[in-house]
Amino acid sequence: MIGLVAALGLVGPAIAQPPGKSTLVLAQLMQELSQVKSARGRFVERKHLAMLNAPLESSGTLVYAAPGRLEKHMLSPREESLILDGETLLIDNKDTGQRRSFPLPEHPVVWAFVESIRSTLTGDLPTLQRFYEVSLEGDAGAWRLRLKPRDARMRQAAREIRVGGSGTWVNLIEVIEAGGDRSVTVITREAG
Amino acid sequence: MTPAARVALAAWLAGMVACAAIISRTQFSTDLSAFLPRSPSPVQQVLVEQLRDGAVSRLTLIAVEGESPDRLAQISTRLAASLRASPSFAAVNNGQEAGFEKDRDLVWRARYLLSPAINAERFSVAGLRASLEELLLQLASPAGVFVQRVSAADPGGELVRLLDEFAPRARPRLHGGVWFSGDGSRALLVAQTRAAASDVDGQQRSLGRIQEEFASAAAGTEARLLTTGPGVFSVISRERIRTDAWRLSLIATVLIATMLIALYRSVRVLGLGLLPVASGALAGVAAVSLGFGSVHGITLAFGVTLIGEAVDYAIYLFTQNAPGAAAEATFGRIWPTLRLGLLTSVCGFSAMLFSGFAGLAQLGLFSIAGLIAAAAVTRWVLPALLPRGFAVTAVALFAPKAMALVRAAPRLRKPMLGLLAVAFAFLLVRPEPLWSGSLTSVSPISPREQALDQQLRRDVGAPDVRYLVVVHAPDEQAALRAAEEAALALRDAVAKGWLQGFDSPAAYLPSEATQRARQAALPAAETLRQNLQAAQRGLPFRANAFDPFVRDVSAAAAMPLLERASLQGTSLALRLDSLLVKRQSGWAAMLPLRGVSDAGAIAGRIAEPSNAILLDLRQEFDELYRGYLREAVLNSLLGAGAILALLCAALRSPRRVFDVLAPLAAAAVGTCALLALSGQQLSIFHLVGLVLVVAVGSNYSLFFDREAPSSQDRGRVVVSLLFASVTTVIGFGLLAFSSVPALQAIGSTVGIGAAMALVFSAIMGRPQQTEEAYARAS
Numbered sequence: 001m002i003g004l005v006a007a008l009g010l011v012g013p014a015i016a017q018p019p020g021k022s023t024l025v026l027a028q029l030m031q032e033l034s035q036v037k038s039a040r041g042r043f044v045e046r047k048h049l050a051m052l053n054a055p056l057e058s059s060g061t062l063v064y065a066a067p068g069r070l071e072k073h074m075l076s077p078r079e080e081s082l083i084l085d086g087e088t089l090l091i092d093n094k095d096t097g098q099r100r101s102f103p104l105p106e107h108p109v110v111w112a113f114v115e116s117i118r119s120t121l122t123g124d125l126p127t128l129q130r131f132y133e134v135s136l137e138g139d140a141g142a143w144r145l146r147l148k149p150r151d152a153r154m155r156q157a158a159r160e161i162r163v164g165g166s167g168t169w170v171n172l173i174e175v176i177e178a179g180g181d182r183s184v185t186v187i188t189r190e191a192g
Numbered sequence: 193m194t195p196a197a198r199v200a201l202a203a204w205l206a207g208m209v210a211c212a213a214i215i216s217r218t219q220f221s222t223d224l225s226a227f228l229p230r231s232p233s234p235v236q237q238v239l240v241e242q243l244r245d246g247a248v249s250r251l252t253l254i255a256v257e258g259e260s261p262d263r264l265a266q267i268s269t270r271l272a273a274s275l276r277a278s279p280s281f282a283a284v285n286n287g288q289e290a291g292f293e294k295d296r297d298l299v300w301r302a303r304y305l306l307s308p309a310i311n312a313e314r315f316s317v318a319g320l321r322a323s324l325e326e327l328l329l330q331l332a333s334p335a336g337v338f339v340q341r342v343s344a345a346d347p348g349g350e351l352v353r354l355l356d357e358f359a360p361r362a363r364p365r366l367h368g369g370v371w372f373s374g375d376g377s378r379a380l381l382v383a384q385t386r387a388a389a390s391d392v393d394g395q396q397r398s399l400g401r402i403q404e405e406f407a408s409a410a411a412g413t414e415a416r417l418l419t420t421g422p423g424v425f426s427v428i429s430r431e432r433i434r435t436d437a438w439r440l441s442l443i444a445t446v447l448i449a450t451m452l453i454a455l456y457r458s459v460r461v462l463g464l465g466l467l468p469v470a471s472g473a474l475a476g477v478a479a480v481s482l483g484f485g486s487v488h489g490i491t492l493a494f495g496v497t498l499i500g501e502a503v504d505y506a507i508y509l510f511t512q513n514a515p516g517a518a519a520e521a522t523f524g525r526i527w528p529t530l531r532l533g534l535l536t537s538v539c540g541f542s543a544m545l546f547s548g549f550a551g552l553a554q555l556g557l558f559s560i561a562g563l564i565a566a567a568a569v570t571r572w573v574l575p576a577l578l579p580r581g582f583a584v585t586a587v588a589l590f591a592p593k594a595m596a597l598v599r600a601a602p603r604l605r606k607p608m609l610g611l612l613a614v615a616f617a618f619l620l621v622r623p624e625p626l627w628s629g630s631l632t633s634v635s636p637i638s639p640r641e642q643a644l645d646q647q648l649r650r651d652v653g654a655p656d657v658r659y660l661v662v663v664h665a666p667d668e669q670a671a672l673r674a675a676e677e678a679a680l681a682l683r684d685a686v687a688k689g690w691l692q693g694f695d696s697p698a699a700y701l702p703s704e705a706t707q708r709a710r711q712a713a714l715p716a717a718e719t720l721r722q723n724l725q726a727a728q729r730g731l732p733f734r735a736n737a738f739d740p741f742v743r744d745v746s747a748a749a750a751m752p753l754l755e756r757a758s759l760q761g762t763s764l765a766l767r768l769d770s771l772l773v774k775r776q777s778g779w780a781a782m783l784p785l786r787g788v789s790d791a792g793a794i795a796g797r798i799a800e801p802s803n804a805i806l807l808d809l810r811q812e813f814d815e816l817y818r819g820y821l822r823e824a825v826l827n828s829l830l831g832a833g834a835i836l837a838l839l840c841a842a843l844r845s846p847r848r849v850f851d852v853l854a855p856l857a858a859a860a861v862g863t864c865a866l867l868a869l870s871g872q873q874l875s876i877f878h879l880v881g882l883v884l885v886v887a888v889g890s891n892y893s894l895f896f897d898r899e900a901p902s903s904q905d906r907g908r909v910v911v912s913l914l915f916a917s918v919t920t921v922i923g924f925g926l927l928a929f930s931s932v933p934a935l936q937a938i939g940s941t942v943g944i945g946a947a948m949a950l951v952f953s954a955i956m957g958r959p960q961q962t963e964e965a966y967a968r969a970s
Binding site: 047049050051052053054056057058072074077078080081082091093100103105106110113157181 | 328329331332333334335336337340341343344356363365366367369732733734737738
């Protein structure tokens with residue numbers, strides 16, 4: 001399940017206020033995140049899987065548009081897009097020409113994953129808390145959200161999801177799976 | 193009582209006892225079978241069986257509406273839970289995941305028997321290498337989430353491939369975890385009853401169960417329940433036929449009895465008047481029971497129509513009985529005419545006997561037997577029982593006015609002919625077809641209920657299958673093998689772009705031969721391990737990463753083959769049941785097609801390797817109905833020809849034959865025009881109604897045509913026709929208020945037609961000397 005969340009890693013423009021040492025309040029962070037209307041970035045994702053003896057790397061671009069659209073375009077090792085819009089997840093494989101769409105209500109675990117990042121980006125605290133116990137560490141310059149799944153089925157898939165950022169820029173997504181598998185996605189602002 | 197009368201009475205009593213005995217052992221059916229063809233083509237036979245007993249016929253669609261979506265979702269959840277616990281239902285689905293997990297478990301366990309990708313090549317070093325390289329790409333991809341957890345045991349991705357293939361093409365949207373209609377106004381459930389659609393009692397119990405459980409699940413809310421499906425239709429039509437038949441016969445009997453008692457002023461004579469009707473009904477039911485083995489409810493409902501005609505015989509006798517005269521003497525005058533009228537009716541109805549439409553054939557036999565029995569009772573039993581010298585005194589009251597009208601009637605000849613010409617022209621030039629071309633016009637289900645059914649089907653995303661490939665085989669395994677063969681041809685057709693896809697029973701339950709072939713392709717554990725090792729070289733997988741795969745492949749090679757029972761409890765079982773069916777002899781496999789763009793090419797492609805047939809359901813059903821209609825029209829024409837021949841033989845005068853038939857033809861044209869004007873599209877049942885108009889109306893025109901011996905006698909004849917036509921219009925007119933389309937059609941046709949036949953007979957009849965004499969005498 002790592003790939004999906006990492007897929008949705010995302011970015012916002014530079015924060016309005018200068019980074020400070022003041023303790024950050026969750027509600028305030030979410031409020032600021034909700035101001036971001038669109039963002040673009042590049043991602044590099046590393047999956048550490050038990051069945052592999054080396055991490056698996058993929059990279060591509062990410063596009064976010066408020067309120068609920070997220071696109072992850074993987075460019076390497078092959079082209080594949082994942083588009084989240086409203087309650088539908090679309091996976092578009094350009095190699096095979098296969099397009100598959102997943103209604104999120106039919107896939108509760110996938111839905112929970114998707115919301116860990118989307119609700120963070122939209123600053124939608126109630127939805128985030130519907131799926132996770134949320135705690136916040138750090139300050140505005142370097143914060144980290146720790147998300148612990150509420151649903152038992154979801155806990156079987158992921159023990160914890162960590163979303164890190166600076167200001168309103170999400171720069172790190174880390175998924176720790178129940179089986180010990182792990183994925184780390186680093187997001188940087190797109191050059192130019 | 194004369195000895196001859198005693199013999200007649202004894203024969204009648206014996207006959208009635210025999211009829212009662214037959215009826216007591218008769219089976220009454222109320223399913224839709226009367227609306228299906230009796231001797232369908234082999235292809236239609238499959239459809240008919242499916243409509244009657246197939247898995248699809250056991251589906252009941254349930255919708256709950258009238259509350260907020262959250263409430264509806266709660267009600268749906270509660271209702272589904274309680275219905276699942278009921279023994280009446282084999283399966284209940286409302287979109288909750290419960291069913292899906294069972295599907296997934298089965299597919300996971302049996303993936304190496306089910307997957308069409310399994311062959312020896314796939315487990316070679318090269319095959320495994322290709323699988324692993326693809327897996328690596330998938331793991332890295334955003335879609336990796338869907339394969340990651342199972343890839344150690346399923347590196348080839350059989351699970352995802354199968355789930356993709358088995359996923360329904362269209363699914364209702366979800367809210368609160370349950371199915372909803374697209375607009376979110378209705379929560380949807382699909383229940384499969386254990387009872388077949390033709391088991392109406394079982395269906396009624398299931399429906400009652402749904403209503404009960406709904407009442408408790410929705411207690412205290414405003415929610416409403418909607419149900420539809422073949423089983424629901426059977427129950428509705430039985431209830432409707434039952435209540436309509438009872439209610440309308442009761443009202444008709446009361447109205448006619450009231451009228452007759454006012455005329456006869458004798459309870460005994462009233463009772464005698466109803467005797468032919470009752471005897472006719474008994475004889476009719478007994479005859480149908482003997483001829484068809486069972487009697488359909490709709491046939492009984494037509495008992496009402498018999499009242500309309502059979503009661504006339506007694507009316508003719510009683511009303512035309514001259515004061516003080518013996519009934520035998522009256523019969524001396526009127527029997528030849530009555531007999532000719534009876535034979536005319538029998539000719540008309542025998543046309544229906546040969547209908548392939550079971551309902552019509554039964555109705556034809558019922559009417560013929562009923563009318564003959566009613567006429568015989570009137571002729572031989574009633575005279576013995578009629579009080580001597582009985583006469584209807586009311587005749588004197590009505591005769592002068594009736595005779596005045598009859599004398600004046602011919603003056604309307606020109607306006608009437610003008611109107612008829614207009615009506616005829618109207619029927620010819622109007623753009624809409626006069627006859628309905630669709631099978632739904634004979635369905636006992638109202639258009640509103642049909643619309644609800646279609647709506648709910650769309651909501652649930654039930655595929656609207658038009659093209660179906662059907663293969664027949666002597667046993668289940670042969671049917672599955674034939675389906676696999678057809679699927680091979682169809683895959684080729686998909687590749688050529690003739691269609692988008694198809695469903696096959698062998699996808700859910702491969703034939704034993706195919707399952708064995710797949711097992712044989714699975715390598716031994718040691719070989720697989722070695723091949724894996726070679727295939728993994730240079731890839732970043734850990735050495736023992738695929739141990740679960742090796743273990744599962746070994747287990748699959750030794751697992752028992754899948755059989756029908758293995759699918760129990762999954763949604764795949766339901767699909768298999770609807771696609772692989774046991775028939776009266778042998779089995780049939782059905783492969784519904786999607787997105788067909790070149791049906792002709794597909795039909796050619798599948799015909800070569802097997803005996804598969806491509807069915808166009810829409811065309812088949814329309815063909816079925818057009819066949820009925822063609823046949824009904826042909827039979828009616830044959831009936832009309834028989835009537836013509838009969839009259840020619842009996843009357844021996846072309847002029848008189850014309851005089852008798854012209855008013856009837858005019859009545860038929862006038863009736864069609866009126867029905868068309870009121871916006872009705874005519875169905876087979878209207879045609880039956882027209883046959884009845886000719887049958888009943890021939891009595892009128894024959895009596896009008898007959899030269900009466902005296903002016904008093906002519907007066908009595910005219911009054912008896914008036915009474916007889918009033919009872920007919922009451923009997924049939926009431927049917928026009930029925931909610932059963934068949935009864936409504938026949939009722940309105942005969943109600944209008946009988947009245948027209950009488951009026952036209954009066955207008956077109958030749959003025960008789962006796963009428964002039966009557967005028968002079970009064």
